[in-house]
Amino acid sequence: MTEIERHDYDVLVIGAGGAGLRAAIEARERGLRTAIVCKSLFGKAHTVMAEGGCAAAMGNVNENDSWQVHFRDTMRGGKFLNNWRMAELHAKEAPDRVWELETYGALFDRTKDGRISQRHFGGHTYPRLAHVGDRTGLELLRTMQQRIVALQQDDFAETGDYEARLRVFAECTVTELLKDPAVGPDGAIAGALGYWRESGRLVVFSAPAVVLATGGIGKSFQVTSNSWEYTGDGHALALRVGADLVDMEFVQFHPTGMVWPPSVKGILVTEGVRGDGGVLKNSDGKRFMFDYVPDVFKGQYAQTEDEADRWYDDQESNRRTPDLLPRDEVARAINTEVKEGRGSPHGGVYLDIASRMPAEEIKRRLPSMYHQFKELADVDITAEPMEVGPTCHYVMGGIQVDPDTGQSRVPGLFAAGECAGGMHGSNRLGGNSLSDLLVFGRRAGLGAADYVVGLERRPAVQAADVDAAAVLTLAPFDAPAHGGPDDAENPYTLHAELQRMMNDLVGIIRTETEVAEAQRRLGELRARVGHVFVEGHRQYNPGWHLALDLRNMLMVSEAVAASALLRTESRGGHTREDHPGLDPEWRHRVLVTRRARDGADSTDGAESEQVVPRVVVEPAERVPMRADLLALFDLTELEKYYTDAELAEHPGRPADPGRPADPVGGTA
Amino acid sequence: MSYTGTFRIWRGDADGGALADFRVEVNEGEVVLDVLHRLQATQAPDLAVRWNCKAGKCGSCSAEINGKPRLLCMTRMSVFERDDVVTVTPMRTFPVIRDLVTDVSFNYAKAREIPSFTPPADLAPGEYRMAQVDVNRSQEFRKCIECYLCQDTCHVVRDHEENKESFAGPRFLMRIAELEMHPLDVADRVPAAQEEHGLGRCNITKCCTDVCPEGIKITDNALIPMKERVADRRYDPLVWLGRTISRRRG
Ligand SMILES: Cc1cc2nc3c(=O)[nH]c(=O)nc-3n(C[C@H](O)[C@H](O)[C@H](O)COP(=O)(O)OP(=O)(O)OC[C@H]3O[C@@H](n4cnc5c(N)ncnc54)[C@H](O)[C@@H]3O)c2cc1C
Ligand code: SF4
Ligand code: SF4
Ligand code: FES
Numbered sequence: 001m002t003e004i005e006r007h008d009y010d011v012l013v014i015g016a017g018g019a020g021l022r023a024a025i026e027a028r029e030r031g032l033r034t035a036i037v038c039k040s041l042f043g044k045a046h047t048v049m050a051e052g053g054c055a056a057a058m059g060n061v062n063e064n065d066s067w068q069v070h071f072r073d074t075m076r077g078g079k080f081l082n083n084w085r086m087a088e089l090h091a092k093e094a095p096d097r098v099w100e101l102e103t104y105g106a107l108f109d110r111t112k113d114g115r116i117s118q119r120h121f122g123g124h125t126y127p128r129l130a131h132v133g134d135r136t137g138l139e140l141l142r143t144m145q146q147r148i149v150a151l152q153q154d155d156f157a158e159t160g161d162y163e164a165r166l167r168v169f170a171e172c173t174v175t176e177l178l179k180d181p182a183v184g185p186d187g188a189i190a191g192a193l194g195y196w197r198e199s200g201r202l203v204v205f206s207a208p209a210v211v212l213a214t215g216g217i218g219k220s221f222q223v224t225s226n227s228w229e230y231t232g233d234g235h236a237l238a239l240r241v242g243a244d245l246v247d248m249e250f251v252q253f254h255p256t257g258m259v260w261p262p263s264v265k266g267i268l269v270t271e272g273v274r275g276d277g278g279v280l281k282n283s284d285g286k287r288f289m290f291d292y293v294p295d296v297f298k299g300q301y302a303q304t305e306d307e308a309d310r311w312y313d314d315q316e317s318n319r320r321t322p323d324l325l326p327r328d329e330v331a332r333a334i335n336t337e338v339k340e341g342r343g344s345p346h347g348g349v350y351l352d353i354a355s356r357m358p359a360e361e362i363k364r365r366l367p368s369m370y371h372q373f374k375e376l377a378d379v380d381i382t383a384e385p386m387e388v389g390p391t392c393h394y395v396m397g398g399i400q401v402d403p404d405t406g407q408s409r410v411p412g413l414f415a416a417g418e419c420a421g422g423m424h425g426s427n428r429l430g431g432n433s434l435s436d437l438l439v440f441g442r443r444a445g446l447g448a449a450d451y452v453v454g455l456e457r458r459p460a461v462q463a464a465d466v467d468a469a470a471v472l473t474l475a476p477f478d479a480p481a482h483g484g485p486d487d488a489e490n491p492y493t494l495h496a497e498l499q500r501m502m503n504d505l506v507g508i509i510r511t512e513t514e515v516a517e518a519q520r521r522l523g524e525l526r527a528r529v530g531h532v533f534v535e536g537h538r539q540y541n542p543g544w545h546l547a548l549d550l551r552n553m554l555m556v557s558e559a560v561a562a563s564a565l566l567r568t569e570s571r572g573g574h575t576r577e578d579h580p581g582l583d584p585e586w587r588h589r590v591l592v593t594r595r596a597r598d599g600a601d602s603t604d605g606a607e608s609e610q611v612v613p614r615v616v617v618e619p620a621e622r623v624p625m626r627a628d629l630l631a632l633f634d635l636t637e638l639e640k641y642y643t644d645a646e647l648a649e650h651p652g653r654p655a656d657p658g659r660p661a662d663p664v665g666g667t668a
Numbered sequence: 669m670s671y672t673g674t675f676r677i678w679r680g681d682a683d684g685g686a687l688a689d690f691r692v693e694v695n696e697g698e699v700v701l702d703v704l705h706r707l708q709a710t711q712a713p714d715l716a717v718r719w720n721c722k723a724g725k726c727g728s729c730s731a732e733i734n735g736k737p738r739l740l741c742m743t744r745m746s747v748f749e750r751d752d753v754v755t756v757t758p759m760r761t762f763p764v765i766r767d768l769v770t771d772v773s774f775n776y777a778k779a780r781e782i783p784s785f786t787p788p789a790d791l792a793p794g795e796y797r798m799a800q801v802d803v804n805r806s807q808e809f810r811k812c813i814e815c816y817l818c819q820d821t822c823h824v825v826r827d828h829e830e831n832k833e834s835f836a837g838p839r840f841l842m843r844i845a846e847l848e849m850h851p852l853d854v855a856d857r858v859p860a861a862q863e864e865h866g867l868g869r870c871n872i873t874k875c876c877t878d879v880c881p882e883g884i885k886i887t888d889n890a891l892i893p894m895k896e897r898v899a900d901r902r903y904d905p906l907v908w909l910g911r912t913i914s915r916r917r918g
Contacts, residue, residue: 040718040720040726040728041718041728041772042776043814044720044721044726044727044728044814046720046721048721048725048726048813049721049723049725049726095794096793096794099793099794099796100793102793102796103787103791103793103796104785105784105785105787105847105850105853107798107803107806107807107810107850109800109803109807110798110799110800110803113797114797114798114799115797117800132807132810133807135725135811138725138810138811138813139810142810142812142814146784146785147784149779149780149784150784150785152780153780153783153784156780162780198765198766198769198771227720227721227722227726228719228720228722229720260697261696261697261698262695262696262697263695263697263698263699263702264697264699264722264723267722267723268723368725371724371883372723372724375724375742375744376697376699376742376744377697490709490713491713492708492709492713493709496709534713534714535713535714536713536714537714539681539716539765539766540716540765540766540767540769541714541716542708542713542714542715542716542717543708543713543714544714
């Protein structure tokens with residue numbers, strides 16, 4: 001094999017979105033030599049697409065807000081399935097992380113007294129989202145990109161080399177993580193192998209700590225708000241080296257994606273439209289969300305249009321509009337309206353802001369939405385309603401990590417951002433991702449730095465592993481071993497089939513029969529993916545790139561389908577038509593996905609399993625919530641989610657079971 | 669609603685290339701990028717094109733359509749007649765890597781040369797207070813998605829490779845303006861804008877403003893005000909004197 005390009009770093013961050021950049025900043029500020037690898041150009045990661053805002057209980061607009069209220073909202077949004085320690089750290093640390101961005105140069109929209117303005121969003125009790133119009137993600141990403149440039153400038157001043165301690169490897173895709181089996185009982189991370197998209201040449205990174213910050217999995221679904229990068233690479237890379245995933249059945253379908261024209265179907269319409277006053281209507285012109293407030297949220301939402309409208313200006317004496325229920329509820333409601341024949345001409349419902357505020361105000365508050373509809377659909381949102389419908393948006397499931405350090409079960413492997421699991425439970429609240437990136441990006445950077453500093457011996461990349469990973473990465477250029485040239489599979493065709501199948505069978509509403517059928521078809525795709533053959537050369541060859549991404553999408557789709565089949569209840573981003581209710585016995589259980597072990601899990605060792613290793617999903621018990629956090633909730637609310645036995649210790653219990661415990665920080 | 673359109677696409681690499689003709693299906697509501705994707709899936713699997721969000725938000729898919737710098741994902745097919753030949757070529761100002769993908773590293777190099785945001789030393793996080801009116805202008809510039817179409821179109825570098833060394837281009841001159849107009853920034857980049865980043869070479873043709881997909885008024889709101897700041901310094905004898913002295917010392 002020809003000589004491979006090699007680099008040596010202390011911390012290798014895979015992903016240049018919000019989580020990756022924040023992790024890299026932290027590791028570099030701790031003095032470690034840090035590299036960032038990303039599939040697209042620096043500054044283009046998916047985070048730029050985030051629109052609405054970044055949730056942090058700063059209390060700038062409503063001073064009653066506090067970390068406790070934010071924590072409660074997050075747990076409720078996730079239907080009490082969240083990793084509570086993550087939700088706690090997130091709620092406590094998000095304000096500091098947002099303020100820190102101002103010191104890097106971020107310019108958020110302001111309140112009248114000059115502080116960071118905050119907007120309403122679904123599931124958040126108070127106006128909580130720091131924002132910049134409807135391009136908050138761009139602001140976040142650009143700010144951190146510029147912070148990285150600032151750190152490079154410091155290094156230049158000191159050493160004459162911008163890249164002395166922090167370097168970005170853009171348009172470089174990692175295809176395999178590498179371990180040193182001799183460190184610890186199960187080995188430890190030693191580095192990664194990837195390829196330059198531009199030249200197709202391979203590159204090996206040696207690094208004792210790897211932070212995965214690769215984002216989500218949406219490109220496995222046909223209708224999605226996600227970009228091509230979202231192929232679940234981090235999820236798959238982690239599984240391949242022995243880390244676990246959790247909660248993979250929970251996939252968020254955002255209620256409002258564009259539905260027309262077909263080529264833009266799925267592109268996001270920010271929840272900020274509803275946060276700022278937009279309302280959902282069906283073809284009868286009815287504001288239907290009032291009919292869809294589920295029992296667990298009864299009493300927390302307005303019951304009349306008048307009350308809902310008054311709430312925008314006075315949140316103390318009115319309840320919020322049900323247009324701002326958590327996303328899973330709204331998405332299901334839209335799905336039902338359309339199914340029952342009250343949809344819009346192109347199979348969505350109406351989202352009306354035009355009749356709710358003056359045209360100029362709409363353009364000022366929602367400039368990108370105005371632009372997006374004008375340019376892509378010929379719709380003037382200041383004059384007519386938008387047509388919207390659910391779109392695959394976010395994966396709650398991800399790599400299982402230690403909340404405080406971001407470390408997975410594999411020593412040296414860390415994860416943060418959308419590819420990490422647990423924080424959002426069964427459903428993420430809008431705005432809680434950008435803050436998640438900042439809080440846990442920083443923590444993973446810190447965790448990785450501490451780990452590296454504490455190492456006694458640096459793990460070493462094994463030559464044989466590099467060779468094997470290289471062969472696997474270049475395999476799509478080899479004509480298929482079996483059958484004639486006619487058996488060669490086209491990666492674009494396989495991808496389209498996978499997307500359609502996942503959308504139809506493991507989408508927003510699921511049944512046992514459909515998910516089982518999906519598993520069968522995934523089995524067929526797995527056999528075919530080994531026959532993918534790409535034409536052309538290695539230089540910037542999109543067919544090859546897709547062929548490699550496809551393996552990850554397949555592995556992740558198997559995790560989603562297997563988890564969806566096991567969880568026989570409906571909760572958050574997992575709706576089983578055949579098991580429509582919440583089941584408290586499922587609340588305390590978590591579905592864990594891991595790579596099948598040779599022999600033990602009776603895999604047949606087929607060739608396709610090297611390309612796409614099989615996965616196994618098993619239930620495990622969740623760690624019970626710390627008592628002081630549990631006490632933040634009314635007993636009556638907890639009783640809707642918890643089993644009796646779990647609540648025995650609640651302070652509200654023994655004294656007077658009928659009365660709610662003393663709530664902290666105001667009720668919702 | 670569908671029809672077969674004719675596309676002429678530049679294919680090649682750093683060593684050269686040529687326009688290739690394709691006949692391909694076009695459907696209602698599609699953008700040029702949709703058609704290129706269909707070409708990849710059906711006729712040219714290795715056609716290199718850079719893209720990411722397909723929603724006009726990331727600035728990856730810059731190219732030239734019928735000679736005009738544009739985003740592939742925001743150019744609707746409905747702006748063409750059915751029998752128009754749609755010609756797609758890579759951005760001309762940057763070296764070609766392959767097909768429609770160019771090497772835009774020039775821009776990242778320029779970005780590094782501009783001194784970063786410099787807050788007042790005594791301001792703690794959480795204490796920043798700025799009025800909305802005072803951040804509006806810099807916020808306009810921060811809408812930039814770094815598509816580099818303005819850099820591509822500016823004649824100072826488009827036909828003059830030799831100017832690249834001494835000219836940051838509209839995007840980064842605007843970055844200087846953004847920092848200069850930040851209400852809390854304490855650094856001074858005005859002399860450097862003129863002397864190191866080539867502000868003087870801009871002769872306010874506004875071509876950059878014309879191609880900006882974000883509709884940022886680069887020339888009127890960033891470049892001209894920066895030129896005024898430079899001019900003010902020049903004519904202010906005290907500033908002039910102060911600078912001459914410090915320069916002699918340095
Ligand atoms: C349209 C839209 C709007 C949204 N709006 C909001 C909002 O208002 N508020 C909110 O909180 N959240 C929002 N979200 C969600 C949020 O934007 C994402 O969850 C978040 O940005 C994910 O960030 P990340 O850092 O985890 O990953 P990303 O920003 O997606 O970055 C992933 C990075 O990993 C790299 N990568 C992936 N695989 C590899 C590989 N194999 N090798 C090398 N690099 C790799 C990619 O190139 C990229 O740089 C929105 C999402 C969408 C799609
Ligand atoms: S206005 Fe100046 S920067 Fe813009 S294109 Fe013309 S010369 Fe270039
Ligand atoms: S200023 Fe406009 S044209 Fe120039 S890079 Fe930014 S978005 Fe693109
Ligand atoms: S693909 Fe992001 S701007 Fe076109």
